[in-house]
Amino acid sequence: MIQTSLYERVGGKDAVEAVVNVFYEKVLTDDRIKHFFDDVDMDKQRGKQKIFIAYALGGPVNYTGKDMREAHAHLVERGLNDSHFDAVAENLQGTLEELEVSVENVREIMQIVGGTREDVLGR
Numbered sequence: 628m629i630q631t632s633l634y635e636r637v638g639g640k641d642a643v644e645a646v647v648n649v650f651y652e653k654v655l656t657d658d659r660i661k662h663f664f665d666d667v668d669m670d671k672q673r674g675k676q677k678i679f680i681a682y683a684l685g686g687p688v689n690y691t692g693k694d695m696r697e698a699h700a701h702l703v704e705r706g707l708n709d710s711h712f713d714a715v716a717e718n719l720q721g722t723l724e725e726l727e728v729s730v731e732n733v734r735e736i737m738q739i740v741g742g743t744r745e746d747v748l749g750r
């Protein structure tokens with residue numbers, strides 16, 4: 628049997644678009660983390676969210692641990708820590724649940740995202 632990627636299983640590009648819209652709103656209105664996005668322009672922010680979701684879903688992006696480290700190094704300097712990582716993860720899980728992604732797919736996505744913690748936090 629050919630195993631389809633999680634990205635395809637949740638609906639590909641259209642599903643990512645829907646997830647991005649809801650997740651974006653949550654992250655940018657969350658007082659625990661929204662300040663990290665202050666200096667990022669809106670277009671870039673949306674682009675980032677799209678890449679983020681595609682990455683979490685194992686879609687067509689080319690991000691490595693090294694890139695994750697580099698992308699967040701300036702945020703670590705500004706105090707990015709586990710509590711912020713947890714807040715982002717919580718917003719993502721809430722988004723997926725709201726959009727009725729299956730329990731198994733949510734679990735799989737959260738595992739992938741969780742696996743980036745050490746890189747994102749520069750440890």
Ligand code: HEM
Pocket residue numbers: 660663664667671674675678679682683690698699702707711712713715716740743744747
């Ligand atoms: C949970 C795992 C995370 C993943 C998979 C992830 C993914 C990414 C990716 C792929 C980029 C680069 C986009 C680009 O190439 O421009 C990025 C940038 C960024 N991330 Fe994350 N991220 C994570 C956690 C976080 C957390 C916890 C925060 C802050 C609360 C955060 C805030 C940002 C910001 C502000 C940028 C943009 C940096 C800039 O352009 O100046 N990320 N992230």
